[in-house]
Amino acid sequence: MRTSWLCLLSFWISWGCALEQAAPGYRVVGYLYGPRMDSLAVLDLSGLTHVNYAFANVRPDGRVVLETAADSVRLRRLTELRGSDGPQILLSIGGWAWSDYFSDAALTPASRRRFAASAGSLLVGFGLDGLDIDWEYPGQPGEGNVYRAADRENFTRLLATVRTLLDSLTQVQGRPYLLTIAAAAGPAYLAHVEIERVYPLVDFINLMTYDFHGSWTDHTGHHANLYPSSLDPEKMSVDGAVRRYLAAGVPGAKLVIGVPFYGRGWQEVRPEHQGRYQPYGMPVEKELSFAVLQRYYVGREGVTRYWDAEAQAPYLWHPEQRIFISYEDEQSLEAKIAYVRMQQLGGIMFWEYSGDWEGRLRCVVASINPLLQCDEEK
Template sequence: MARPSQHHRNRRVGLAAAAVLSLAIVPVAAASPALATPGSAAASAAASASSASSNGKVSVGYFTQWGIYSGFYEKNLIASGAVKKLTEIDYAFSNIAPDGTCASADAWADWQKPVDAANSVDGTADTGAQSIAGNFNQLRELKKAYPNLKIVMAIGGWSESTNFSAAAATPASRAKFAQSCIDMYIKGNLPGVAPGAAAGIFDGISIDWEYPDGVGDNNPHGPQDTHNFTLLLQELRNQLDTAGRPDGKHYLLTADMPAGPENVSHIEIGAVSRILDWMNVMTFDFHGTWETTGPTNFQSNLFPSPFDPAPRATSSNPFPVNGEISTLQVVMNYLQHGATPNKIALSIPLYAHGWTGVAPGPRGDGLYQPATGVATDVVYNQVAAQPGTVHHDPITGAVYKYDPASKTFWTYDDPQSIQEKVLFIKALGLRGDMAWSMDGDTADGALVNAFGLAK
């Protein structure tokens, strides 16, 4: 398949961005009066967030708590050059305890595990005299070496969203949750160590509730989650502003937001976007191995395709299961529901989904073909080494790999497809990008060098 020229890619992305802006309607998701009354504490907090946060581009890289067990340390971000391309590191994840408070999912990895000199950012080994070690101390060292880098604690995730619905349920539970998270991660009061030992590491909080009024990983949920999510974010914004006021510091508040229109429909997008500094919209996992027999398709395509066999939305079925979806359509949906471009950051996968038993099909590349099974997910630095031919689809901007010998099909992002997304972000005036997760990149940072907007 012929590779489109840079001029062609720029023109196509520019035309698509213009189309999005022309189709985006006036925001329809008005904030609740309790959140938007002029002169109210909520309005003051929203104004503070808007004025205190920069409208500059962001490039957020997720660093996983558990990477420390497989040999991926904060120091790797220096070796790959990633730290110079990122504006922010989101640390995954904090848990939510059954009582609705923030709690570590793994205290050993977070602040107890000694890091040896070879893997330490500053080249010195942790000692027993330190109040904290582990990832938290390495993040502190990284921030000291790169003072413009922001470090944000991400709360929740797919496996840790069980208790969000209960934590958001009442004014008291929301205040308790926010206070506990700020006490632990902003004020640095970790259990079992000296008060304030972790102060100054984290510059904010990111909420990854998967999903409000959505089952997610078999989580408790209900229709009350829709407005309670907005109220939970507002409570966090208010308490973060209070915490930062003595020192004149603006603590970041972001959220990882769903791409699927069904999940989006259960969120007050307009109100939420006005509270947050920005939203990391999870524009990946559009298709994948949960579709066990295929057809093969893209997990993070930029544009739709008329050849996509996935069901189209209709008036009688606006949210078809495993329906047609693209990054372009996701952004349009957010704009139409009240978000502004500078509150949207696109998410980029640093991993691949795959199918097995895939016939070549009429084009010989396995695209849109049925499968007999699925392949185990791999990260980019592994899929790049897999056998097969790499294809760049000129319609969707997506990349895929097909190996006719093993009949294996992979969907992922590579530097070329990411560069096209960066063009889209800039053309539309979006806030930036987020990547999950940094341990999937190559040792020389091939992907972060493509998506990093901090250049």
């Protein structure tokens, strides 16, 4: 009997150790927008595995550049804060405003080499850990960008050139370098890229699973809901985006879902369904940071916070002023953490650090990875 108990105890100990060793090291990726970094009295990188500094620009000849001297100062500050055991720091290239000339940069072997070499020079010069390519978007105009039908194949070629450069730097520097991309959630993105050839070239993909609705849509709606709403004619959701990428062959472990540290608001909204998926007169603001929402909206007189159980998303409704606001909070983040674990995805990314300078949402996101500790600002 004694032997049986010892065997059983040994089994449970070994099983528990195996579980601990098998627990995935989920990524917690935070974007940090350079100009907003200057307003932060405290910059706490705890709870993060990766920091993406946004943005470097792409010139028409393919060169990647930092547009201001302030960018250099900020990158130096980040690498000092990182220390020896902090998060990996990546330089994010492009973004919505600076994707104008990606198509030109990707057009020829020479322009692709210029892009890779100039990006690599910044990488080594600042002691960074990788590059994040944020082309918004191949084969599409974005914010009035140059674009071509050939972007589909050229995007793959550009990433392959960068990957080759990073591998060669690894041989010289004796350390690995990361290559990631920021990718759109909608089906149009997958129609304009060779995702089956792209994902083997990158370490992981940051899915921009937010901005499902905004001032550009003719009705209100959740802008980062986990599951689709039956009221939404487009049926946009995080789950829908993830399923599209999985169906296209992307391994779940390479998908990092994005969450917003800001909300979208509308006013003069038709009151049905507390303003959900209704016509409106005008947007409240371009972006409502989580900090602004906590200070001026959540819990204020006349404003009620609701939870949409179907969409797994919170929203605010002011019936007298007919204001509807979609945003992210602790409850919706907990739902997304459970979803990432259930689907065995690669982690969670957020845009953008300064929207939650107190660290409330950041520390919730960090809880997905038991190896991380997060110090919430008081």
